[in-house]
Amino acid sequence: MDLLDLKLGSEALLNRRLNDGRSLAEALDALNSAQPALHERLTAQRGKWPLGWLDLPWGGSWVEDCNEQALRLIDSGCSALLVCGIGGSALGTQAVYSALDQPGRPLRPLLVVDNVDPGQIARLLEWAELKSCGLNVISKSGETLETMAAFFHLLQAMEGSGMSREEIASRVIATTDPLQGLLRELAGAQGWQTLPVPGDVGGRFSVFTSVGLLPLAFAGVDIESLLSGAREFQQEALKLPQPENPAWQLAALHYILHLQGGISATVQYVYGDGLVLLGDWLRQLWAESLAKATMVDGSDSGVGQTPVVARGSTDQHSQNQLYMEGPDDKLYGFVTAGRWAHDPPLALPEQLPEKLDYIRGHSFGSLLDACYCGTRDALVEAGRPVYETTFPQVDAEALGAWMQLWMLATAYAGLLYNVNPFDQPGVERSKVITRERLTR
Numbered sequence: 001m002d003l004l005d006l007k008l009g010s011e012a013l014l015n016r017r018l019n020d021g022r023s024l025a026e027a028l029d030a031l032n033s034a035q036p037a038l039h040e041r042l043t044a045q046r047g048k049w050p051l052g053w054l055d056l057p058w059g060g061s062w063v064e065d066c067n068e069q070a071l072r073l074i075d076s077g078c079s080a081l082l083v084c085g086i087g088g089s090a091l092g093t094q095a096v097y098s099a100l101d102q103p104g105r106p107l108r109p110l111l112v113v114d115n116v117d118p119g120q121i122a123r124l125l126e127w128a129e130l131k132s133c134g135l136n137v138i139s140k141s142g143e144t145l146e147t148m149a150a151f152f153h154l155l156q157a158m159e160g161s162g163m164s165r166e167e168i169a170s171r172v173i174a175t176t177d178p179l180q181g182l183l184r185e186l187a188g189a190q191g192w193q194t195l196p197v198p199g200d201v202g203g204r205f206s207v208f209t210s211v212g213l214l215p216l217a218f219a220g221v222d223i224e225s226l227l228s229g230a231r232e233f234q235q236e237a238l239k240l241p242q243p244e245n246p247a248w249q250l251a252a253l254h255y256i257l258h259l260q261g262g263i264s265a266t267v268q269y270v271y272g273d274g275l276v277l278l279g280d281w282l283r284q285l286w287a288e289s290l291a292k293a294t295m296v297d298g299s300d301s302g303v304g305q306t307p308v309v310a311r312g313s314t315d316q317h318s319q320n321q322l323y324m325e326g327p328d329d330k331l332y333g334f335v336t337a338g339r340w341a342h343d344p345p346l347a348l349p350e351q352l353p354e355k356l357d358y359i360r361g362h363s364f365g366s367l368l369d370a371c372y373c374g375t376r377d378a379l380v381e382a383g384r385p386v387y388e389t390t391f392p393q394v395d396a397e398a399l400g401a402w403m404q405l406w407m408l409a410t411a412y413a414g415l416l417y418n419v420n421p422f423d424q425p426g427v428e429r430s431k432v433i434t435r436e437r438l439t440r
C-alpha cells in the first residue's frame with residue numbers, strides 16, 4: 001500500500017506466546033478460520049448499524065457544497081474560521097489540520113472551540129478579529145451543551161463587535177442533522193446556511209462528512225485527496241484475503257492480545273508533533289466504540305481496551321520507564337512520518353563538547369527518527385508487542401487512508417468482541433447529571 005507503510009506482523013510479534021501457550025500467529029490463523037468474511041458480516045448490518053461512513057470516500061454533493069461554502073466565506077473576507085464542536089464533531093478536523101499545517105506551508109487559521117474552558121474562550125476572543133471570521137457550529141444532535149454554549153457566546157461577541165445581523169447570519173454555517181434537531185430549527189429561523197451530517201454516520205465516524213470537510217476546505221486542505229486516500233485504502237484492503245487486510249490485522253491483533261494475551265491497553269506512540277492529534281482522534285474511536293457493558297445479544301461484555309497516546313520523543317522521558325519495566329499489558333503502535341516536510345539541519349557552533357559531537361551533521365528530523373528507532377528497538381528487546389504505521393509522506397491522501405484503516409479496524413473489532421461499535425450509552429449519564437446541576 002503506497003500511501004501507508006504498515007508493519008503489523010514482525011517476527012517478534014507473531015511469535016509472542018499467549019496465555020494458552022499458542023503463538024500469536026497460530027491464534028490469528030484460528031481466528032481467521034473461526035470468523036471468516038468479517039467485512040461481509042459488517043455490510044450485512046446496513047440499515048441496522050450506521051454504516052454510511054463506508055461510502056463517504058466515494059464522495060457526493062456535500063463535497064462540492066463544502067468547497068463552495070468555504071470559498072464563499074473566504075470571498076466575503078473571512079481570514080479565519082471559528083469552529084464550535086466537540087468529540088466526533090471536532091477531533092477528526094483537528095487531527096488532519098494539525099498534521100497538514102506545516103512550517104513553510106501554513107493553512108488558513110481554524111480556531112476550534114471544543115470545551116467550555118473559560119481560558120480557552122477568553123484567549124480566543126482576545127486573539128480573533130471577529131469581523132473577519134466565519135463561524136461554523138457543528139452538532140449532529142444539535143444540542144450538545146459545550147458546543148451550543150460556545151456558539152451562542154461567540155454569536156453574542158460578533159454582535160458586540162458592531163457587525164450587522166445580516167452580516168453575522170451570512171458568516172454562520174450550521175452543520176447538523178439534515179432533517180431534525182434544535183440546531184436545524186434555529187438555522188431555519190435565523191437564515192443560516194446549513195450542511196448535513198447524514199443520519200447513517202455516527203459522530204466519531206464523521207470526519208469525511210461536512211463535519212470535517214467544510215472547516216478543512218476553508219483551511220486550504222485538498223478534501224478530494226483526503227477522500228481519494230480513504231477510497232484507495234478501502235479498495236485495496238478489500239481486494240486482499242481477510243488475513244492480509246491491514247484493518248483486519250489490526251482488529252485481530254488487538255482482540256487476541258487483549259482477550260488471550262493480557263494486553264489491556266493500546267498505546268499510540270506518535271513521533272512528529274503534528275501527528276499527535278491523530279492519536280487523540282483514534283483514542284476516541286477505539287474507546288467509545290469498543291468499551292461496552294453488554295454484547296449485541298444482551299449478555300454481559302465488560303470489555304474495553306484503554307487507549308493511550310504517547311508523544312515521542314518527549315514521553316520517552318516520562319512514560320517509557322513504565323513501558324519498558326512495568327507490567328507487560330500494553331500493545332505499542334508506533335506512528336511516524338517517513339519524510340519531514342520541514343527539516344532544517346541543526347545549526348551548531350564549530351566547537352562542540354566531545355560528548356555531544358555525535359549530533360553533528362544531523363537535522364531535527366533525523367534526531368527524531370533515531371529516537372523513534374531507539375525506543376521501538378528497546379521495547380522489542382524487552383519483549384513488548386510492537387507494530388508500526390508510517391506515513392511515507394504526510395499529505396491529505398495518506399491521512400485519509402490512515403483514518404479509513406482505523407474506522408474499518410474499529411468496526412471489525414466490534415464484530416470480534418460482539419459489541420455494537422456505533423453507540424455510546426455510557427456517555428449519557430454524566431450529561432444527565434450535568435444538566436440537573438445546571439438546572440437546579
Ligand code: PA5
Binds near residue numbers: 138139144202203
Ligand atoms: O462520537 C460521538 O457520537 C460523540 O463524540 C459526538 O460526536 C459528540 O458527543 C458530539 O455530539 P454532537 O455532534 O451531537 O454535538
